[in-house]
Amino acid sequence: MSESANPSLFVCGISGETPEEPVISPVSGAIFEKRLISKWIQENGTDPVNDAQLDTDQLIEVRPESIVRPKAPNHTSIPAILKALQDETDSIMLNNYSQRTQLQTTRQELSHALYQHDATCRVIARLQKETNATREALATLKPSQAQVPHEVDHVEVDSEVVESLSDEVKAKIEEQNAVLTKGRKELVTKRKAKLCGVEKLHNYTTQKTLKDLHEAGKQIVCMDMSKIDNTKIVTGSENNVVVYDINAAAVVSKFDGHKGAVSKVVYHTNKDVVFSASEDSTVRVWSLEGGAGTTIKAHKAAVTGIALHPLGSYILSSSKDHSWAFSDVESGNILTKATESEAKLESSDFHPDGLFFGVGTSTGGVKIWDIRNRVEVAPFGGHSGAVNALAFSENGYYVASAAAGNEIKIWDLRKLKEIKSIVMREDDYVVNALKFDPSGQYLGAAGQDLRLYMAKTWAEVTCYSSHEDDITDFVFGENCSTLGTCSRDSTVRLYGDAEAAPMES
Structure with missing residues (x-):
């Protein structure tokens, strides 16, 4: 029924x-x-x-x-329906945000994986090329004692064979790299927080002029500043090195050991020790506490660049004999070495994490090497002359290079390509030195004057020009509160806040 x-x-x-x-x-x-x-x-x-x-x-x-x-009891009124629709909209928005976040993370992971894959492919290609070249050399090897070596620009090419780094040194480098890489972002953030801003940099004036560090008429070609307290500067001119104490207003050390012109000086990161490179093919280690010092004889031609490893125990040197060397600071022993067959090496600098370094060549190239395996991992080109200036940013993302002309190239190490070309207004401008400040916020370029650029945007921030001749080198003081320049006019100038009391000359 x-x-x-x-x-x-x-x-x-x-x-x-x-x-x-x-x-x-x-x-x-x-x-x-x-x-x-x-x-x-x-x-x-x-x-x-x-x-x-x-x-x-x-x-x-x-x-x-x-x-x-x-209808459900909670949807029987207009307010209830609106609330239900709002809840659904919120749910959709949260879900979309979650999806976007996951997409961004996936993109970053993919980009990192592609970068590693590309670097690995380059390493493999390099190794295969070296292996094939070695096999061909072994297959065609014949006695050649009677042959006269062919000279290239009257520079002896160094063909010395040095073994790769020991496992112990590699382990130290990798451990230091892991520590620096992990703390890099926090360190850079802290430094940026204390950094002097653009407005303050605009007000900097000459606070001190040093005229008697070297003999009258002798060009000062390089300089650096102590990292411990920023109170000492080291300069190089002709065949001598001078250390000047800013607070004491006096020369505290003078070293006369080189037999050729000094080309580069570096102050140790945490010791009163300075390093100098010279055209006499040597690198010397000088202690302000006295002593004979150490002489590193790793090259057969002029040494064009030196860079201290973040560990502070090892130093990199580049030379016109086509080679670079990695040596022990204490003993002076060469730990590893490699020869660039194509060109002379004109400049060098370490990546801030100490695993990679860059060299500039006489043929306009910039080459990035892995110090552990002596493998070239990234070649850059495009300059029309010898790359005489090279600098890595503190965050490790960028490397800047100049080739004794009026152009600066910025390379992105993540994308392995040029991202910016800075061309000076003057056609006859020659960039003699490039450096990033310790925070990586500013890039400095020295030539007819000293120009500062803002990282990432690469826009010019300010300019300093008070020397009577070209500036050859410069330094950033702590938090950019002080800037120093040296020049072919035989003087060193220190710049600071115009409101601060000027230092005595």
């Missing part, structure tokens, strides 16, 4: 809601949802209202005229 009725008049005796399939119990006359009462009968065999015996065959199906399900 079945009946037709309005379903909205029914309420299930079990759920208390309007049933979708209403049925009537003949023993109690109550209405139930069919699926609920069927389950009840299977488990108990009785009517839930009066506990009388009941079978599913006894249920009477009610056929409603039409089924119109009522």
Whole structure:
């Protein structure tokens, strides 16, 4: 038996809601949802209202005229509907944000993986090329003692074979690299927080001029500043090195050991020790505490660049004999060495994490090497002359280079390509030196004057020009509170805040 009725008049005796399939119990006359009462009968065999015996065959199906399900109680008003829509919108927005975050993370991981893959491919290609060249050389090797060596520009090419780094030194370098890489972001952030801003740099004036560090008329070609307290500067001119104490206003050390012109000086990061490179093919280590010092004889031609490893125990040198060397500071021993067959090396610098370094060549190239395996991992080109200036940014992302002309090229080590070319306004401008400040925020370029550029945007920030001749080198003081320049006019100038009391000359 079945009946037709309005379903909205029914309420299930079990759920208390309007049933979708209403049925009537003949023993109690109550209405139930069919699926609920069927389950009840299977488990108990009785009517839930009066506990009388009941079978599913006894249920009477009610056929409603039409089924119109009522709205949920919380959607029966306009405010409730708006709230439901708002909740759904919020849920969609949160989900979209989550998806975007995951996409960005995936892109970064993919970019890193592609960079590693590309670097690995370059290493493999380099190794294969070297292997093939070695095999060909071995296959065609013949006695050649009677042959006269061919000279190139009267520079002896160094062909000395030196083994790769020992496992102990490699382990130290990798451990230091891991520490520096992990703390690099925090260190750079702290340095930027203390950095002097652009407005302050605009107000810098000459606070001190040093005229008697070297003999009158002798050009000062290089300089550096102590990293311990920023109170001492070291300069190189002709064949001597001078250390000047700013606070004491006096020369505290003078070293005359080179037999050729000094080309580069570096102050140790945490000791009163200075290093000098010379055209006499040597690198010398001088201690302000006295002593004979150490002479590193790693090359057969002029040494063009030196850079101290972040560990402070090793130093990199580049030379016009086409080679670079990695030596122990204490003993002067050569730990490893490699020869660039294509060109002379004109400049060099270490990556701030100490795993890689760069060299500039006489043919306009910039080459990035892995110090552990003596493998070239990234070559850059594009300069029209010898790359005489090279500098890595403190965050390790960029390397800047110049080739004795009026152009600076910025290379991105993550993308392995040139991202910016800075061309000076003057056609006859020659960039003699490039350096990033310790925070990596400013890039300095020295030539006819000293110009500072903002990293990332590479826009010129300010300019200093008070020398009578070209600036050959410069230094950043702590937090850029002081700047120093040396020049072919035989003077050193120190710049600082115009509001500060000027230092005596």
